[in-house]
Amino acid sequence: MSHLAELGRRIARLAGDNPCPLWIEGVVVFAAERVTEPMGTVVEPMLTLVAQGAKCSVLGDHVFEQQPGQIAVMTVDLPLISRISRASPSTPFLGLGLPIEPAIIAQLLVDGGPTTIRPHDGPGIAVDDADDNLLDAIVRLMRLLDEPRDFRVLAAGVRREIHWWLLNGPQAAMIRQAGIADSRLALVARAIGWIRTRYDRVIRIDDLASYAGTSVSSLNRHFRAVTAMSPLQYQKQVRLHKARAELIAAPHDVAAIGYSVGYDNPSQFSREYRRMFGAPPGQDAIRLQSMAIIQE
Secondary structure (H helix, E strand, O other): OOHHHHHHHHHHHHHOOOOOOEEEOOEEEEEEOOOOOOEEEEEOOEEEEEEEOEEEEEEOOEEEEEOOOEEEEEOOOEEEEEEEEEOOOOOOEEEEEEEOOHHHHHHHHHHHOOOOOOOOOOOOEEEEEOOHHHHHHHHHHHHHOOOHHHHHHHHHHHHHHHHHHHHOOOOHHHHHHHOOOOOHHHHHHHHHHHHHOOOOOOOOHHHHHHHHOOOHHHHHHHHHHHHOOOHHHHHHHHHHHHHHHHHHHOOOOHHHHHHHOOOOOHHHHHHHHHHHHOOOHHHHHHHHHHHHHHHO
16 A cells, blocks of 8 residues: 555544544644635644645745645644645545644754755745655654554654654755744744734834844844745734635624734725625625535
């Protein structure tokens, strides 16, 4: 059995009939029998792999298609709008995710010794084919889930190996920056963390730049390069994604939810929500809620 076929079989068994992504020992697995609506969320640093089906993610104006055998690597928290773009009952979408840990990357940079890698100047997400070494390590990690005693002893070493293959793969420059404290990615990650803890408040760019340890012009330049948007646009997307998630549970409480994510003006909230998701908040929430009920 090929690595990809084995991964698909294991993902399907672990995910079962669960309609939501399922976390097991730090690994997230997901299966879907139908294509899904575009949904937004802030994705933390992670490696995702598609074993079967296809997935599409959007960051600003950038579109990332993921086919079977391809990985997506995200090295900072990014507000993505994603959907399962190919799935059916006979050939369901099957995927998994593993957190990327900057501390492991930093240690590998020390242990691996000096190396020359071109600077990374693109966004904090990339899609590439997974090579055999990486797939082999992921398969072995998934096998360990069947043996809890072995998992406790061996999983940390396999996770380290997965990071090593990422550090020596097509996105080595981006992965390397994720482990260096004074890199551009680290600077943007600090700014993102500050925004996410204050997404419902007014943010002054001067204060944000000071916290990140750089100038306003440098912050804006690096932030846009990594996230495809400005800091204030990022804050707006975080607000609206948060509001959409809350509205699914309470579709008739539009004004209160808008206020809870930082909008003092209900009209502005409704206008910006509609611009991003294509429908007013209440109407969009009722539609998504009804779809969830039908799916269940």
